Amino acid sequence: MAEATANGLGQHALHAAHEAPAAVAHADAHQEHPIKLYLVVWAWLFILSTCSYLVDYFGLHGYLRWSLILIFMILKAGLIVAVFMHMAWERLALAYAIILPPILVLVFVTMMVLEADYTLFTRLTFFGSGP
């Protein structure tokens, strides 16, 4: 491994000798990060998954359950996208192009919650509460 790393560094040095700014861009695009970072994130994903499983195991209910599920979900998703998928190190032009559009799904969610509530209301009104 040390050999391979030295080799990699050598190549970077070679690039740097040719053209300094290009070598910087090159290093950015290559996404080399210490292994320890991945192990730490991995451990956190395990902890967060265990926490979200325990929410169900202990049978928490209502808003406490839903908010805990959402918090653990968002933290896990954030860690995966930011570190495992390297989004934290990409230029903002890419990050915003990819991360902003899914937020529009929330608009869709709002529309469908209203629609589904109305459907339920009409069903209860015309068919009664039992199946």
Next chain:
Amino acid sequence: MAETLTHTQTEPRPSGWQGIAADWSSDQRAFKNVSWGKAMMWIFLLSDTFIFGCFLLSYMTARISTRVPWPNPSEVFALRIGGSDIPLILIAIMTFVLISSSGTMAMAVNFGYRRDRRKTAILMLLTAALGATFVGMQAFEWTKLITEGVRPWGNPWGAAQFGSTFFMITGFHGTHVTIGVIFLIIVARKVWRGDFDTGRRGFFTSRTGRYENVEIMGLYWHFVDLVWVFIFAFFYLW
């Protein structure tokens, strides 16, 4: 081709909002230090996000609008181990398996950029094995539910839409995992053989690959894990 464009840069590009405006209005390409392969994978993943988003939305709409009580996933997916029912245990194990595969994939990408062919290929094959394990457990879960009488048009416990949304969402996700496993094996073989060092051309595209291909493969794999995070939260835990 990407090289020639980055080499024309003379000064560091601006960052923050100015950077976004500069990158998008630069009249060349918007994603500066990202190869087209990686940018296209991200855009594909964005479109896939909308597909899974629509599936989860339709599930939400069905669940809100039904008069019939929704089956309790905690009980439906419980397994009897050692004489007592443990809620959701199979799903929890599947979650851990998939997260572990994401971890090994991230390490494979790392070793790929260090030109460590052996470790990269082994970690990718380990990722594929964990992915295959996940699909196997999903097949077990499907079999169990089908023998218990769950169908896309009904089930013994409550709202009929439970079966259709369950098979649709987990089936589509399982398909993604399966495709991922196949491509992991293909890319791992290329790495093992040294294709990215010798510049051997691919059998399908006739293009030479780079170790970045491992990272692009990794993006897809992490996305599959990411989707599972949402399915786990909304379908199994909610």
